[in-house]
Amino acid sequence: MHKKSEDLDDSIGQIAELLDGLLPNRLADGYASFLRQGECSEEDAVEYAGSAECLVELINRGLVHRVLDGDVTTLRPTDPTLAFRDIIHDLQERLTKSSGQLINAHNRLNGIQRAFSRLVFEQDPEEAVQILTDPQKILSLSLSLINSAQSDFLGLHTWRFDIPLRKEDSAPPPLGVTSRKVRCRSIYSTEYFDNEVGYHIIQNSIAEGEEVRIIRNLVMKMKLVDEDAAMLPLTPSGASGVILIKAPVVVKALRHYFELLWARAAPVTSSSGAMPAPMPGQPNAPSELQLQLVEMMALGLKDESIANRTGMSLRTVRRHISTIMEMLSAETRFTAGVLAAKHGWIK
Known part of the structure; x- marks a missing residue:
């Protein structure tokens, strides 16, 4: 029994923590007190709630409800899964309202900025x-x-x-x-x-x-x-x-x-890693553009696709590819790819 009592207290404590900021402390404490005591009489309910006013508010918020058994009326804490629905709904409404206020404020600020910009431009175009x-x-x-x-x-x-x-x-x-x-x-x-x-x-x-x-x-x-x-x-x-x-x-x-x-x-991308910093103009050294074209050729891209990727004309692409194949002494693209890999031109 002692263990069950401790578990109950822990659960109620967690509920109280979760209610922090969502309910006034007096209502959160009153609800937690009802959870500990369970069903009680009207007289005891005021004591558990802390005051008659607090009890009325707990009932109005749906955290505590009356149960009629024959001629006897008792009060019972509402199951948390039901009690919190209204609280969550109220919170969502407040968040929605706040979000709307923020959007409205942002739109107004944008309007102010536009109006100010027009004013500045009209009064002082410089x-x-x-x-x-x-x-x-x-x-x-x-x-x-x-x-x-x-x-x-x-x-x-x-x-x-x-x-x-x-x-x-x-x-x-x-x-x-x-x-x-x-x-x-x-x-x-x-x-x-x-x-x-x-x-x-x-x-x-x-x-x-x-x-x-x-x-x-x-x-x-x-x-x-x-x-x-x-x-x-x-x-x-x-x-x-x-x-x-x-x-x-x-x-x-x-x-x-x-x-x-x-x-x-x-x-x-950087040329580091493709070759030891090849520079245009050096004998038999490919340029950065030629290295990129070789990689695209190795991927099997057609001249049209390479032109689209690089932004060059189809004629320029074909001229560069012809130069690359001459540098590699290759007669076919397949041979050019093999030789380019052998020379370390392809990453």
Whole structure:
């Protein structure tokens, strides 16, 4: 009997803990007291409940109910599985109401932001759109943008320059940005793969934690921070100046454009592991692009599929494959795959 009593007390204690925050303490204690005592008379019920007012509230909440046996009326605690239904229902209603209030507040805040943005644009357009032509100010702005990123820093890179690109011009995301978990993503035009400097820039960016993809016919350069600001060149090369856009609707549209390109672009991975850092221009050394094409050939992909994956034209793909087979002295694709594996070109 002693063991059963302890088990009962433990169960009632657990019920009391579960009721914490769902019921006022006086009601939770009163209900627990009824569970311990079981069925009782009207007189004893007031004592178990703690007060007549508390007893009335326990009855009204369905935690205690009256039982009529002939002419005698007693009170009995309601089974927890039934008693808690109303409590859970009330809790769900409160959560639904709170959720609705949060959604409403969020919508109102969005409306306030849109109204404020329109007001700023109407009263001071320079705050929404700025044009910069001074090289030092553009450099300072670029650094300021990437260092202000909280979640995303995005970039589009075309192969258009007024001054030839150098390896020193490589500018991967600062360590402070990647260390705070900002996702840095860049899309490069396929011309970067056919140039030693472009190859170096892409590999350097990947090594610093940036996600890189390539695509054919990239039409413009761009830098974009979160959904707050975008920087676009005034000319295709960007040498004449840039335009800084903070208008939310425009920035959001540019972000959507980037995501569409990202979905179509082909992923690029580090060359480490494929070969001991092969570089374009070295005798008999395949480029990173050629290594990727060899892997696709080994998977049995047709030229059309390879073109779709890399963003290159079908003619360019076939030209590269022809070069690869010449490098391997292979007459068939099957032979090329065997020789590529033998030379360590395939991971």
